[in-house]
Amino acid sequence: MKRLIVNKQKLFGTDGIRGTPGVYPLTDHMLGIISQSLAESTVLEAKGKKRPCIVIGKDTRLSGENIEGILSNSIIALGVDVLLLGTITTPGLSFFVKDLKANAGIMISASHNKASDNGIKFFDAKGYKFSEIEEEKVENIIFERMVNKRKPQVKTKGKVTTVADAQARYSEFLKSTVPGLDLEGLTVALDCAWGAAAPFARKVFTDLGAIVVSIHDKPSGHNINEGGAINPSLLKKLVLDTKADIGVAVDGDGDRGILVDENGEIVDGDCTIAIIARSLAGENKLLKKTVVGTVMSNYGLRVSLEELGVKLIATNVGDKYVLEALLKNKLNLGGEQSGHIIFLDHLCTPDGLLTALQMLKVMKVANKPLSELCKCMTKFPQILVNIKVKEKKPFEQMPLVYEKLELFTNRLKTDGRILLRYSGTEHLARVMIEGKDKATIEEMAHSLADEIRHEIGIKE
DSSP: OOOOOOOOOOOOBTTBEEEOTTSTTSSHHHHHHHHHHHHHHHHHHHTTSSOOEEEEEEOSOTTHHHHHHHHHHHHHTTTOEEEEEEEOOHHHHHHHHHHTTOSEEEEEOOTTSOTTOEEEEEEOTTSOBOOHHHHHHHHHHHHHHHHHOOOOOOSSOOOEEEOTTHHHHHHHHHHHTSTTOOOTTOEEEEEOTTSTTTTTHHHHHHTTTOEEEEESOSOOSSOTTSSGGGOTHHHHHHHHHHTOSEEEEEOTTSOOEEEEOTTSOEEOHHHHHHHHHHHHHHTTOSGGGEEEEETTSOHHHHHHHHHHTOEEEEEOSSHHHHHHHHHHHTOOEEEOTTSOEEETTTOSSOOHHHHHHHHHHHHHHHTOOHHHHGGGOOOOOEEEEEEEBSOOOOGGGOHHHHHHHHHHHHHHTTSEEEEEEEOSSSSEEEEEEEESOHHHHHHHHHHHHHHHHHHHBOOO
16 A cells, blocks of 8 residues: 655744745645644634634735635535635734634735745634644644545535625724824825735825825735835835825735834834833833843844833744733733834734824824934844855754854854844845944854855855
8 A cells, every 4th residue: 555645844934834826835735725724623622612713814916816715615615614804914814803703814925925925824713823832733634634635524514704894894993093193284105015905004094184195005916015014215215205204114914014204214113112112101001111022123122121111022033922922921012123013902913004003193192203203212233144045954053153153242242142043934044143333243244144155055
């Protein structure tokens, strides 16, 4: 008897399962197995109390519609109902899982990746992204299904229902987080990255009285993330050309928000956290006077928070790890330099539009322009070098890399730090160095990158 060999390589990366549609693990066949494995897990969790329901949303990629159809048909075959949101942001999907009292959610998106990529992210009944334990549980069901080739045994199929007003309902939720905010007289420059926020983002701000000028707001399916939070230089130009008071750039699935002040200066997630933390602390609303960041947070954020008597907890990169720390420590503000900010008083998932609204609220209350608010934090020079690699070999198993790392770490002492890590979603090694002297850390970063490139780099 021929034995079936199954590739048990981990499917989930830092943020769901990503890849190229039609290529493993995003072949039509595997998508069916993956979605039915989630459905099976959901049925087991429901324990027969009621027929389970899974909510599905998607961004604007052309491949999203096909994946949506495969997931829906596979899930209802197991007697599980499906609610389709259509085009919605990742935070919007998270919101509706809880709001509609569903058992789980699937977001079809590759976030900031290029248009030809796609992916799926799983959410639990509370709207939280799956933990590593939950991901492993689903993976085990996936591989067991692949080996045994089990077919669903269900008497009654589930049904598919479309939630027709999802975008409008989510917009109302966003506005409800800033009650009484009046943006009359302010101009907001908006870059939707041709993504999931494009159909409704403009109206969120105009409903509050703002004048809105926008770009990249008519998606075609093949241009997602050209501009937006991934490339805010286009927004910077728009702010200066229109003399806007603030620029707001989101990424393709709307969970990342990068701001631009009235002078065209880019305001990243670290600076945003510093400003919001100062505001919340002043209102005695920053729980335990503690904020969650990541290992990539600029050292200047820590210094800024220490001036307030606020503590910074650093997690691994990934907003799900930020959320885990917020929940574990019962805190309400955290995020990443990349612009993924979690306001746990309102939502358990980062949302670029929510970030912008909270910043506009601070600007109005303080009666100060964004550039003035940004003075609360001074960044340390930071160098980040990405290296394409053929494998993700532990750095300590590369003697020349590790030797150089120790040398540079001792040279920096307490005046900086070095972080080596691999991307969770791409074949990249990342070298990040912070220090007081930019020229010195640039030399160190490129020297380390060269050693890594020599050892495991891809020739281009």
